[in-house]
Amino acid sequence: VTTNESFDGEVDELYEEAKRVILEDGKTSISYLQRRLKIGYNRSANIIEQLTQNGILSEPDAKGQREIL
Numbered sequence: 001v002t003t004n005e006s007f008d009g010e011v012d013e014l015y016e017e018a019k020r021v022i023l024e025d026g027k028t029s030i031s032y033l034q035r036r037l038k039i040g041y042n043r044s045a046n047i048i049e050q051l052t053q054n055g056i057l058s059e060p061d062a063k064g065q066r067e068i069l
Contacts, residue, residue, distance in 0.1 A: 014039065018047045019056060028057055028066040 012018075014037055021036050022028055034044035048066070051057045058067040 012043070012047050012050065014043075015047060015050060018044075019051060022051065022057070023068065026068065028068060 018033055018037060021033065025032075025036070027033075028048070030041065030044045030048050033039075033048060034041055037044070048057065052059060052066070055069055058069055060066050
């Protein structure tokens, strides 16, 4: 998987906006992103996964929390 691409090779059109929201607000949860961007859970989860793969967010810890890297 290359930068900004999901598993199917498609870059989500909200990727950059999602990255901005997370970096500005400091909140890294799937549900927060879902509410802020008014998108579905699966799409939000895919964007969070893309951000993790691209080194913006850490993998979830034991409590499921992610850190901004």
